[in-house]
Amino acid sequence: xxxxxINIGDELLIGQVVNTNASNMSKMLCEAGMEVRDVNIxxxxxxxxxxxxxxxxxxxxxxxxxxxxxxxKDDMTKKVLCDFxxxxxxxxxxxxxxxxxxxxxxxxxxxxxxxxxALVPKCCTVINNVKGTAPCMWFETSDPEFNINxxxxxxxxxxxxxxxxxxxxxxxxxxxxxxxxxxxxxHIIHKNILVQGIGESFLSDMIEKWELxxxxxxxxxxxxxxxxxxxRLTARGDNRDLLESQIxxxxxxxxxxAGKYIVGEDMETLPEAVAQMLRVxxxxxxxxxxxxxxxxxxxxxxxxxxxxxxxxxVIAYSNDVKECTLGVKHSTLEQFGAVSGETVSEMALGxxxxxxxxxxxxxxxxxxxxxxxxxxxxxxxxxxxxxxxxVTVQLKKYGDDRLRTIERACNEVFAMxxxxxxxxxxxxxxxxx
Amino acid sequence: xxxxxINIGDELLIGQVVNTNASNMSKMLCEAGMEVRDVNIxxxxxxxxxxxxxxxxxxxxxxxxxxxxxxxKDDMTKKVLCDFxxxxxxxxxxxxxxxxxxxxxxxxxxxxxxxxxALVPKCCTVINNVKGTAPCMWFETSDPEFNINxxxxxxxxxxxxxxxxxxxxxxxxxxxxxxxxxxxxxHIIHKNILVQGIGESFLSDMIEKWELxxxxxxxxxxxxxxxxxxxRLTARGDNRDLLESQIxxxxxxxxxxAGKYIVGEDMETLPEAVAQMLRVxxxxxxxxxxxxxxxxxxxxxxxxxxxxxxxxxVIAYSNDVKECTLGVKHSTLEQFGAVSGETVSEMALGxxxxxxxxxxxxxxxxxxxxxxxxxxxxxxxxxxxxxxxxVTVQLKKYGDDRLRTIERACNEVFAMxxxxxxxxxxxxxxxxx
Numbered sequence: 001x002x003x004x005x006i007n008i009g010d011e012l013l014i015g016q017v018v019n020t021n022a023s024n025m026s027k028m029l030c031e032a033g034m035e036v037r038d039v040n041i042x043x044x045x046x047x048x049x050x051x052x053x054x055x056x057x058x059x060x061x062x063x064x065x066x067x068x069x070x071x072x073k074d075d076m077t078k079k080v081l082c083d084f085x086x087x088x089x090x091x092x093x094x095x096x097x098x099x100x101x102x103x104x105x106x107x108x109x110x111x112x113x114x115x116x117x118a119l120v121p122k123c124c125t126v127i128n129n130v131k132g133t134a135p136c137m138w139f140e141t142s143d144p145e146f147n148i149n150x151x152x153x154x155x156x157x158x159x160x161x162x163x164x165x166x167x168x169x170x171x172x173x174x175x176x177x178x179x180x181x182x183x184x185x186x187h188i189i190h191k192n193i194l195v196q197g198i199g200e201s202f203l204s205d206m207i208e209k210w211e212l213x214x215x216x217x218x219x220x221x222x223x224x225x226x227x228x229x230x231x232r233l234t235a236r237g238d239n240r241d242l243l244e245s246q247i248x249x250x251x252x253x254x255x256x257x258a259g260k261y262i263v264g265e266d267m268e269t270l271p272e273a274v275a276q277m278l279r280v281x282x283x284x285x286x287x288x289x290x291x292x293x294x295x296x297x298x299x300x301x302x303x304x305x306x307x308x309x310x311x312x313x314v315i316a317y318s319n320d321v322k323e324c325t326l327g328v329k330h331s332t333l334e335q336f337g338a339v340s341g342e343t344v345s346e347m348a349l350g351x352x353x354x355x356x357x358x359x360x361x362x363x364x365x366x367x368x369x370x371x372x373x374x375x376x377x378x379x380x381x382x383x384x385x386x387x388x389x390x391v392t393v394q395l396k397k398y399g400d401d402r403l404r405t406i407e408r409a410c411n412e413v414f415a416m417x418x419x420x421x422x423x424x425x426x427x428x429x430x431x432x433x
Numbered sequence: 434x435x436x437x438x439i440n441i442g443d444e445l446l447i448g449q450v451v452n453t454n455a456s457n458m459s460k461m462l463c464e465a466g467m468e469v470r471d472v473n474i475x476x477x478x479x480x481x482x483x484x485x486x487x488x489x490x491x492x493x494x495x496x497x498x499x500x501x502x503x504x505x506k507d508d509m510t511k512k513v514l515c516d517f518x519x520x521x522x523x524x525x526x527x528x529x530x531x532x533x534x535x536x537x538x539x540x541x542x543x544x545x546x547x548x549x550x551a552l553v554p555k556c557c558t559v560i561n562n563v564k565g566t567a568p569c570m571w572f573e574t575s576d577p578e579f580n581i582n583x584x585x586x587x588x589x590x591x592x593x594x595x596x597x598x599x600x601x602x603x604x605x606x607x608x609x610x611x612x613x614x615x616x617x618x619x620h621i622i623h624k625n626i627l628v629q630g631i632g633e634s635f636l637s638d639m640i641e642k643w644e645l646x647x648x649x650x651x652x653x654x655x656x657x658x659x660x661x662x663x664x665r666l667t668a669r670g671d672n673r674d675l676l677e678s679q680i681x682x683x684x685x686x687x688x689x690x691a692g693k694y695i696v697g698e699d700m701e702t703l704p705e706a707v708a709q710m711l712r713v714x715x716x717x718x719x720x721x722x723x724x725x726x727x728x729x730x731x732x733x734x735x736x737x738x739x740x741x742x743x744x745x746x747v748i749a750y751s752n753d754v755k756e757c758t759l760g761v762k763h764s765t766l767e768q769f770g771a772v773s774g775e776t777v778s779e780m781a782l783g784x785x786x787x788x789x790x791x792x793x794x795x796x797x798x799x800x801x802x803x804x805x806x807x808x809x810x811x812x813x814x815x816x817x818x819x820x821x822x823x824v825t826v827q828l829k830k831y832g833d834d835r836l837r838t839i840e841r842a843c844n845e846v847f848a849m850x851x852x853x854x855x856x857x858x859x860x861x862x863x864x865x866x
Contacts, residue, residue: 011656013469014623015460016665016701020451022474027448036446038481039474041455048471070633070655114634131832163657165834190447200503201547222503223444224596232449268449287727287748293734294720294727297748301726304802304835312754314747315720315730321745321788325758355754369737399564401598402737 001183003029004056005039008049008067008077009162012041021066021167028168032176033185044068049080053157057146061155061183064175067162069117069134077159078121078137085139087121095119095126095135102133127158127174134161136170138178153182187240191233191247193254194264194273196415200224203231203258210257215246227411228263228270263418270414271299277421278309278359285417286355287313288326288347290338291365291381295406296413311357316347326350339364339376341384341393348384348391359420360386361413367402379405383413385420389427392420434616436462437489438472441482441500441510442595445474454499454600465609466618477501482513490579490588494616497608500595502550502567510592511552511570518572520554528552528559528568535566560591560607565599569607586616620673624680626687627697627706629661629848636662636691643690648679660844661696661703696851703847704732710854711742711792718850719790720746721759721780723771724798724814728839729846744790749780759783772797772809774817774826781817781824792853793819794846800835812838816846818853822860825853 005025011017022039029036037060042048049068056063068077082089096118103110117133120126127136139157142148146155158175160167179185195203200222204211211220217237223230233250235243255262264273278285287296297313300306316322319333327350328343336342344364352360365381372378379398384391396412398405438458444450455472462469470493475481482501489496501510515522529551536543550566553559560569572590575581579588591608593600612618628636633655637644644653650670656663666683668676688695697706711718720729730746733739749755752766760783761776769775777797785793798814805811812831817824829845831838 010652010654011665012456013459013472014463014665014667015456015458015469016625016656016663017658018451018453018456019472023445023448023451025448026446030447036448037476038485039446039452039472041472043470052471108632108635111634111638113638165832165837192449199541201544202541205544205546219443221443223449225450230449232444232447234447289727289730293739293743294730294746294748295735297722297727298731301748301750301800302728302836302839306726307750307804310726310750312748312750312758313727314758315727315734315745317734317740317743317745318788324787325745325747354757355751367734371740399598403735404598406735 001034001062001185002037002060003034004037004060004063006049006052006056006063006065007039007041007162008044008065009041010044013043021162021164024164024168025064025066025171028171028176029179030188030190032180033188034179034183035188044076046076046080049076050084053080053084057141057155057157059147061153062179063157065157065159066167069159069161078119081124081137081139081157081159082121085121085123085141087123089119090122091118092120092126092135094128098128098130098135099133127170129161129166129170131169132161132163132166134163134166136160136174138175156182186236186238187243189235189240189243189247191235191251192266192268193231193233193251193262194228194267194270195231195258195261196228196263196270196411198229198258198261200229203229203261207254207257210250210254213253214250217243218246218250225411227408228415230268263415269299270411270418271303274300274414274417275303275306275309277418279305281421281425283358283421284309284311285359285361286311286351286357288351288360288362289313289315290317290322290347290363291367292363292406292409292413293317293367295410296361296363299410311355313355314351322347325354327354337376339366339380339382341382341395344382344384345386345391345393348386352386358388359417361417362386363409363413365405365409367405368400369402381405381409381412383409383416385413385416387420387424389424392416434467434495434618435470435493436467437470437493437496439482439485439489439496439498440472440474440595441477441498442474443477446476454595454597457597457601458497458499458604461604461609462612463621463623465613466621467612467616468621477509479509479513482509483517486513486517486590490574490590492580494586495589495591495612498590498592499600502592502594511554514557514570514572514590514592515554518554518556518574520556522552523555524551525553525559525568527561531561531563531568532566560603562594562599562603564602565594565596567594567596567599569593569603571608571611589615619669619671620676622668622673622676622680624666624668624684625699625701626664626666626684626695627661627700627703628664628691628694629696629703629844631662631691631694633657633662636664636694640687640690643687646686647683650676651679651683658844660841661848663701696848702732703844703851704736707733707847707850708736708739708742710851714854714858716791716854717742717744718792718794719744719784719788721784721793721795722746722748723750723755723780723796724800725796725839725842725846726750726800728843729794729796732843744788746788747784755780758787760787770809772799772813772815774815774828777815777817778819778824778826781819785819791821792850794850795819796842796846798838798842800838801833802835814838814842814845816842816849818846818849820853820857822857825849
């Protein structure tokens with residue numbers, strides 16, 4: 001069962017908005033056993049929308065469209081859908097009720113321009129958008145133009161609003177379940193393995209034999225990210241139990257080969273691996289950030305439940321904040337500078353003690369583009385992790401891309417923390433023996 | 434001059450990676466006066482890559498491809514390009530030198546799999562990728578199959594690596610200038626106006642007459658984001674001076690209509706507006722965050738030069754951090770709770786004083802999904818801004834989406850800060866009179 005996604009919006013084509021809708025939709029569809037064949041970003045243009053929809057519907061079983069449903073003048077989608085399905089715009093009672101409900105809840109007056117949102121092509125099924133005023137529209141067709149084989153279900157077109165949280169809610173609660181029901185979908189299982197501390201090509205060499213021995217139902221992909229590689233195993237087929245056991249086997253066989261670089265399974269990011277590690281071990285964390293400027297804390301706290309293991313943090317951008325809030329010694333800053341192993345070590349120890357956490361992590365570096373010197377060029381980052389068994393310090397030299405340096409430093413210090421907790425656990429077991 | 438972008442990668446189609454490449458490329462091309470007509474995300478599949486390239490090249494002057502050039506087994510792009518241009522793979526001397534240089538700099542040994550990266554189709558021009566090992570390839574064609582008109586330049590296909598910072602560097606330094614030279618490009622000017630405190634449809638009603646009076650060369654788009662709307666004016670034409678004066682005029686006429694909601698010009702985000710406001714007025718900022726968990730600080734420090742106006746911040750996730758690090762009174766927390774106007778006010782005042790900043794901003798709320806109560810449901814956020822003329826407090830009730838609540842709270846408190854600085858400036862002028 002193949003799907004095309006069409007995201008409509010000039011804002012996407014001039015790069016002012018990143019198209020997170022496509023990735024979120026793809027993720028949901030994949031997890032539900034459906035395959036996204038292509039994503040098409042096009043302009044708010046009648047001819048363009050029509051021809052893209054025609055092409056995509058010929059090649060796929062369903063086409064999901066986002067965008068172009070707002071009340072403003074640059075939105076064309078509904079007009080195209082009317083022409084495409086030889087229908088006409090009518091006011092939908094349920095869509096109008098939803099618009100009224102939302103305006104009432106917000107205490108706004110319903111304007112004529114907003115009432116227009118309740119207009120839909122007569123031939124569609126309206127799917128309620130509880131989070132917004134633009135209705136979602138479901139169309140079915142058996143028109144032979146679109147290459148429909150005998151005995152297969154009618155092809156489906158769904159038009160949704162482009163506002164991300166509205167689209168997400170409609171997808172999860174309505175569109176994905178309806179697609180699963182309408183088409184008989186097979187199984188797809190994904191397994192992510194986070195690998196840190198080895199480059200993509202070295203990893204590829206290291207696990208080549210293992211990769212070649214994988215069953216045909218399993219596909220491997222390398223997803224390099226800042227400072228780490230995500231390995232993704234994808235199993236497809238009709239027998240879910242078989243696929244699951246094949247995946248379990250494959251992962252089991254990977255550990256003897258590359259286990260020392262594996263930092264997490266069944267997750268997308270290192271912060272998730274950190275969260276799991278802290279939760280499972282009932283440990284707490286505090287952060288002291290200079291060059292990462294809050295990115296460490298933000299990554300941790302963007303996950304629900306973070307208050308269970310994250311005590312808080314200090315962003316010590318200026319030196320006197322490092323002294324007064326974290327207790328870094330004035331003499332340390334004078335002798336070694338803010339960007340040094342000594343300072344970052346005192347930052348980690350200080351935040352651990354002052355915020356009463358089991359682990360303290362710290363960064364201090366030159367993210368750039370300014371502030372570099374011959375001894376400490378842009379990209380120099382010191383990192384530290386302080387725990388019950390002392391403090392570990394590391395120096396990394398990244399390039400001159402500010403955001404990339406911040407990203408990599410976060411991932412590196414997260415990896416240091418994971419390895420530190422593993423070590424501490426091993427020590428604890430040793431002491432018990 | 435029209436361009437298609439093709440982003441290749443299964444990781445994009447299963448939603449594990451957000452396609453930031455498309456938006457970054459589109460932005461650069463637009464700013465250089467070129468129009469991106471569509472973006473196509475497709476699979477690492479030989480047939481798919483070939484047919485998409487053929488379609489896009491027929492409809493456009495140039496096609497830019499990213500992805501599928503890595504050394505691993507799931508990358509197909511070079512094979513397709515060879516077939517497409519009836520060429521064969523040869524080892525490029527300059528590409529090999531680049532691979533060697535990068536491996537030497539990193540102290541790694543050159544493996545056969547990495548040497549393969551220097552293979553390119555014989556008919557292409559190699560563009561050096563100084564940040565990575567995969568070469569960039571530039572193809573030109575005058576094959577009549579691709580609808581080339583008499584007297585127009587040969588059509589262009591460029592294949593680039595998919596690693597974002599490699600692609601960005603190649604685009605800025607090589608591909609965009611070469612495209613500008615190869616094609617005679619016209620002018621496109623964009624003007625962003627950030628509007629905060631009014632919904633899209635109300636804004637649309639408010640400025641309808643102004644919009645209808647815009648010259649034909651100017652197009653208006655509404656880009657709603659969490660807690661604000663970005664208005665984008667786009668002017669296209671051959672006379673840059675004329676376009677610029679038309680834009681200036683249009684903006685001048687907007688202020689009497691919607692000026693009180695405008696918080697910034699010529700920028701993409703509220704943090705940029707905050708940075709400009711602080712810089713222009715030589716003021717410093719410190720942040721005290723509970724529910725936003727470092728997102729405020731991270732947004733501020735992701736911009737180069739932040740150390741000039743950002744002193745630092747405290748993430749006070751637990752109550753005792755609010756007390757010991759920010760000086761929130763124990764009795765305040767006991768009587769009113771952490772999520773209250775009283776607490777958030779003391780947080781803002783405390784961080785302003787302790788970190789010695791001109792302005793202190795603070796948030797405390799229930800981001801969810803857990804932690805809500807009937808009086809303080811999930812989505813409740815208190816915000817405060819403390820400055821030389823006292824503290825301002827605000828309560829907002831957002832929905833149950835954790836990340837969206839964090840995002841909106843950040844934008845709201847940034848808007849509060851901007852309005853506060855404006856007020857303080859107005860007061861200072863009053864006092865002088």
